[in-house]
């Protein structure tokens with residue numbers, strides 16, 4: 001008998017399943033709207049010019065391949081913190097942000113979960129929005145936290161259930177940990193407005209909740225780095241201590257390079273040093289120290305004026321292409337007299353859109369039109385382009401009628 005004979009087969013990943021069905025389909029019109037990675041207007045993966053230039057500069061400098069420190073490349077984490085918190089940030093300017101490089105956003109969330117499970121003194125429960133990114137629950141459970149939910153999305157309006165969100169935040173135990181998507185909520189594409197963030201900040205203060213921001217899409221959502229950082233920067237300006245996960249997967253297109261950072265704002269440099277010493281103790285037994293290559297690329301772009309400006313433009317052009325697809329889709333659906341309201345397609349933000357399509361409709365789209373998306377009706381806007389947008393709109397219109 002094999003040692004592993006009692007290991008049960010785990011369920012397949014729902015998103016990878018979509019990609020497999022797509023690959024097996026031989027129809028030339030097929031569209032994959034499952035993947036969470038940017039595609040250009042020809043449906044191809046896109047490597048940013050600023051990234052290519054940074055790679056060239058790095059290559060020409062013949063760097064060594066020594067180990068990084070446990071918390072990563074200092075030049076990178078310094079610039080990542082500045083990008084997120086802004087150059088005006090008080091804790092940043094007081095040298096009170098504890099930060100470590102991480103294996104992209106996922107690794108940042110995992111380090112954060114483990115650190116909070118060990119040291120957050122008031123609670124071991126983190127509250128997630130319903131729904132949230134599918135990996136949040138297993139990340140925080142495996143980190144040692146208990147996971148609970150607060151209301152977020154309203155199926156009826158295909159928008160934010162702001163009343164439900166406020167009621168839930170007011171009713172959860174004081175000092176609980178609450179996860180917020182800083183911008184471009186995945187999977188819904190529904191974000192609070194700035195006015196709503198102000199109200200959320202007030203409730204967080206009243207109930208002394210601890211905010212943990214997941215910022216996987218800074219710049220990628222609106223095309224504007226500071227606009228997308230509004231929630232994080234506003235909370236910090238209001239005196240909240242925050243935890244923050246950052247990813248450079250989407251905004252620099254560095255998916256497989258695994259570049260990210262986890263940080264917390266602390267009271268002063270002495271406290272920051274103590275917190276960082278514990279972040280090291282979290283990281284060291286997991287993977288010792290992070291990978292070099294992506295952090296060098298990100299640091300080169302963030303640290304050089306010309307590359308930074310070029311990158312800013314490229315982020316904006318990716319965001320703008322997605323926003324223009326939202327408008328085309330919306331206008332097509334309305335022009336075709338598609339039953340229902342479609343304003344949410346343009347009011348939503350970021351890579352994903354909750355279309356409001358039902359599971360049977362998504363099935364029909366796969367079978368009849370060779371269009372693949374997750375069963376909850378979420379589409380990656382990045383999978384749409386000038387060549388397939390009309391075919392996609394007509395197919396949706398037909399599926400709904």
Ligand code: PLP
Pocket residue numbers: 036103104105106107133181186214216246247248249255260
């Ligand atoms: N958080 C959210 C909300 C995401 O959508 C993603 C990626 O899809 C991540 C975190 C982490 O991604 P990565 O580990 O590739 O940075």
